[in-house]
Amino acid sequence: MAKVSPRTLSGFMELSPRDQMKMERMMQVLRESYSLYGFTPLDTPIIESSEVLLAKGGGDTEKQIYRFLKGDSDLALRFDLTVPLAKYVAAHYGELSFPFRRYQIGKVYRGERAQRGRFREFYQADIDVIGDGKLDIMNEAEIPSIIYSVFTKLGLKKFKIKVNNRKILNGFYAMNGMSEKAGEIMRTVDKLDKIGPEKVKQLLIDEVKMLPVKSENVLDFMAIQGDNAYVLSRLEQYRGMDATFDAGLDELIAVTKYLRDFGVPEENFAVDLTIARGLDYYTGTVYETEMTEHPEIGSVCSGGRYDNLAEYYTDKQLPGVGISIGLTRLFYVLNEQGLLSDEIITAPCDALVLPMTGEMGPAVAAATALRRAGVRTQLYGEQKKFKAKMNYADRIGVPYVVLLGEDEIAAGVVSVKDMASGEQQKLSPAEAAAFIRAAVEKRSAGAVIKE
């Protein structure tokens, strides 16, 4: 029979069993952390009506969207988790309680040009808090504090959550008479990291058509750097010139104060005036998160405050604040950088029960005792030679093998072999279960990311 080549599409991540275990571990940390902060899980369809999904108009994203007809229906695959959230909240407004706090971890689709490290199907892991009409500023600090908690639990240490406020930027541009060009300026300033201040200045003059003195004002402002107290004190010098700026500064001061209240160490967050976030809908606090030793990766977690989540679906004013981890890309870069731990158990099981005789009863009993104790256990049932069985144990990387030969069966015990040390001991099934459980728990306590 002619065979079809069993390939996976480029731009679609499909992991080895061991890597998948690490990914699951990350997802479990995310689910638990988001739940711990009182976010409810949401699961929306991957397919939506194109009219609903593209209500806002897609902008740059639109040509990347997977859109197709099925019968008469014009359908599209979601390209983020924010539009489905807006739809959900607008559709169920009457049944929900506000502030509505939801998390969603799900796949989204963008038909980007295929290139290494870029994905067309990827997980986003989002949290958002949506208010009804109003939403307290405290939420704008709690959101990055949750991200701090998540990254810390994942084992990441060297990261910085950069915080800014769009009102400060808009106010600054207004006080300089540059409001109309604010969008263009922000896009140009965004290149600071890549091309440096001199070239940005030249672009501001040549392409944005700014006066040299004004472009210098912009660069001076963006150059304000230092610890959070220093940056805030420098910003105070602009106070009184523009109401929007002042409001933004008050918010930024409140957010930094709350971030300390929430226990986020100073080294893990920084006021950074160069952060703007391209998307139009952010109106206040904005975030990006940098792995401090890998700035080349770009932001691994971004978001901000918006005033109107669902304006394309409802007249209700629904302000919110949210943040998104690009999980597939984060996993990819951590793996590429060798930052994923090999200490955690990535075998399909913690214990492999190997019956050495034809008698299955004692092996089944041992497996049952292990599973009752919460030990992930595989019962090996194939008729193979001892060596082949041990080779299998080696290949799957199982930490413990539980042997049941004639002697063990006669004595009512099992032999537990530690595959790392080679040590072997005879224990009752209950003792074996407790022993392996404790050893496995110890290893499971380690984080998935090492740094």
Place this chain on the structure above:
Amino acid sequence: MAKVSPRTLSGFMELSPRDQMKMERMMQVLRESYSLYGFTPLDTPIIESSEVLLAKGGGDTEKQIYRFLKGDSDLALRFDLTVPLAKYVAAHYGELSFPFRRYQIGKVYRGERAQRGRFREFYQADIDVIGDGKLDIMNEAEIPSIIYSVFTKLGLKKFKIKVNNRKILNGFYAMNGMSEKAGEIMRTVDKLDKIGPEKVKQLLIDEVKMLPVKSENVLDFMAIQGDNAYVLSRLEQYRGMDATFDAGLDELIAVTKYLRDFGVPEENFAVDLTIARGLDYYTGTVYETEMTEHPEIGSVCSGGRYDNLAEYYTDKQLPGVGISIGLTRLFYVLNEQGLLSDEIITAPCDALVLPMTGEMGPAVAAATALRRAGVRTQLYGEQKKFKAKMNYADRIGVPYVVLLGEDEIAAGVVSVKDMASGEQQKLSPAEAAAFIRAAVEKRSAGAVIKE
């Protein structure tokens, strides 16, 4: 601005927050149970190349498939998790260790005619064990024993896993000289439940063109019912007439013996000769699972043994056995039947911390203490009147409210209010955390399904 109606496509499940919590609970039980038996999680793309996905030809399924072009690529959404598994195993054969045991819980897509209780996007929760060339019969008993364990943990009691063997059916038809018509006969016999033996007999005579005496043979065979020992003893009477039949009977005897070894009670499994499973690729043991008080629902979990998982992709002989829970449909029918428990906590959090003064520090400290103890905690930060805050607590259904007024802050305590009983007590933050944690754990021990 003109608004777009925020609708969800028909045939796509989108749950309320409370229902979603129950669904998550079910998924967590599945993930934990499958892991406990040593299955490794797998996550394959939802989009595949149409050539790969339809290598086998789709048959009935083909016209239901979501298939579309993106640029030059002919793409399709997966319609089950078996074809992606076949592709994965064929593509990574050299890196995998066999038996390869994987679980996958994921969405699949079939553009069925929209009707109540039918879904176009639905979760399947699959386990499969794949052998390299050979696979021991023990696996064919372990798979339904895992399903027994899963359903029991979910809280389901009144269910029966029906077991049959395709070799017994094929052997029986062979010994009656009806092999060529076996497919047609099985499809007709499949209607026994719906139209009864008399009409099935008539169809066998009129449409399958069988002699009346032969159609009676078939119906007599299918009418063999009773406890497992009795059915097996009746089957023994056919032994010696057909080698395939005899092989199937040996397998069935082995499977029922192992099922007892694995601790599956007699009332939860039954040898049932009417079970055939339509799909061509099953070659041995087949399963269906019935909710005994709701036979009208049909099988909620089906599968079986196949000889060649990936023959469209590789020459390697890859026998396997697997089973699939149609999770979305199962959730739907349990919900419709009122079988989902309202005892488990479905609020987004276990504790809602309500600051009653402008001072946030103590509230943040209390929330942090609760979270450290594993209590899912929301810190309420909105500036609202007391009554509005308590209304919110009521609406989200949170079991405990933690109040921080001036008195509490001065005394270094918190007031914990049990929202069900109305009882209120003052405790230190650490005591409050331990108290709520214990109460929540007790409630969380309950199963998601009540019967």
